[in-house]
Amino acid sequence: MSLLADPKAAFADLTRPERWVLGVSVAFMLFLLGALLTGALGPTYFLFLVGLAGMYALLSFGLNAQWGFTGLINFSVAAFFGIGAYGSALMTAESSPIAGGFNPLVGLVVALVVALVLALLIGIPTLRLRADYLAIASLGLAEVVRLVVLNERWLTNGSAGVRGIPSFFKGWPVLSTFPETMPGLRLVVIPGSPIILGTSFWEALLNVLLVLTFAGVTFLMLRRAHQSPWGRVLRTIRSDEDLARALGKNTYSFKMQSFILGSLIMALAGVFYTHLNLYVGPGDLDPITTFYAWVAVILGGSGSNRGALFGGIVIVTIREGTRFLNDFAIPIDPAPMRLLLIGIVIVAVMRYRPQGVLPPQRELIWPSAVDGGGTTETPDSGVREQKGGGGDE
Structure with a gap:
């Protein structure tokens, strides 16, 4: 049911937890709006918080693609996040000890490729075994990546981190100069509490649009994958891998695909964080x-x-x-x-x-099979009757 087409029916169709989430979300948005209008919350900082929320949503999407879909226990979220952040930073930053100066799109591609290679290196020897081995290996991987970033100064600048990172839209037509060309605005909604929209606000707005694009595309892709035959195999593996294997599915291949997909999404979150914060250091891999x-x-x-x-x-x-x-x-x-x-x-x-x-x-697949409401939809007739097939056997 579409919320825009029939709001009352759509709201009535929501479960109690969904109504609770909707109510809390609306109340929180009104609170933020009040804080913005009264000057208690700066608009630039508000957009920065939206960017952080989008980044954590991407990390959650990546882990959900591994644990939520397939039951893979990955304790190296920070490692793949750091690979994405450092991969992009080292390719684009002025202070990069190995490269620097490349277009951020190059940094994005390099970060995803390195994350792909790392996911293969950790997944090939562990995904054929029980989930315990992946958990142990991923826990060690997170610490190895953090120590390499901290100690290999020739590669990562060590504890000093990487500075001089450009915005993601550097070198793009129109968007690269958009924050500087936009006029500064001073809005007074409540007397005595002006809202200042300057260059930093427009830069933050571009970052928000970027993370909304990343998160929106990822959400739609995972939603489609979850409802596809591929997603159903992953859920079967999560519930009973022996059953999936007995049905002729190559569970190792499916687990590898899920692990790589989640790792790439985590690295994408790291890329966004690099160009949001314009600095990345070992502490970000905590x-x-x-x-x-x-x-x-x-x-x-x-x-x-x-x-x-x-x-x-x-x-x-x-x-x-x-x-x-x-x-x-x-x-x-x-x-x-x-x-x-x-x-x-x-x-x-x-x-x-x-x-x-x-x-x-x-x-x-069955939208009516929700927690606490409705029953699973079943066809009115069997498969043979729908096909016009024969009678009793």
Whole structure:
């Protein structure tokens, strides 16, 4: 049911968790709008937060393509994120010790190719074995990549990181000069709280459009893949790999495809982060990035693309929202509050909603087979009757 065509019917068709998510989302958007209008939240910083939310959504999409679809336990999200970030940074940055100065599109291609090679190197020896081996190997891979980035100064500048990274649209016609050519605007909606739209705002707006493009294309691709025969094989592997193998499926090949797909999406998130932050360092490969991605997928619902998107937004809200606790006179350091709040979220989800806030039933073949509502649609007649076939055997 289309929300635009019949809003009442579309809302009535939503499950209780979907209504809850919709209500919370609308309330949060109104809160952000009020903060923007009153000047409590700068428009440039707001767009930066939207970019971060898109980046975490991409990380969640990548992990969901591996764990949610196929049941592959990957603890090296930060490693593939770092490969994407450093791959693009080292090809485009002025301070790059090995190359630099290339068009960001070249950096994007190089980052994805390196991520593909790394996924093959880690996947070939482990995906033929039990999931435990992939988990152990990926956990080691994350630390190896971080230590290489930290210690190999000739390659990555070590702890100094890579600076002088250009925007993603450098060298593009029109878009490369768009922020400078746009006029500065001063909007006064509420007296005494002007909204300033300058060059930095237009640069942030381009970044938001970029991540929306990346995330939108990825979401549609994964949604299509989830409903395809390929996606059904992945779900069978996740539920019972022996059954999929007994049905004649090459489970090793399918697991490799899923692992590579997820790794490329994670690297894409790293590429975007590089050109959003314009700096990348070893600290960006912290294992907490992997932890955040797992929390986002578990919170939203394993196998659910909508859930991965929702989980990524929640993670950024908690991570960045706690920074504003410094403005209040509370006797608590706000930094540890992030992990505390995320821990509370995990406990609450495991206790009251172990399948996630937005489980994937709506994204499967039978839209009516949703949590708590409707029954699975069945055909009115058998296959033989539909074909006009014969009678009793």
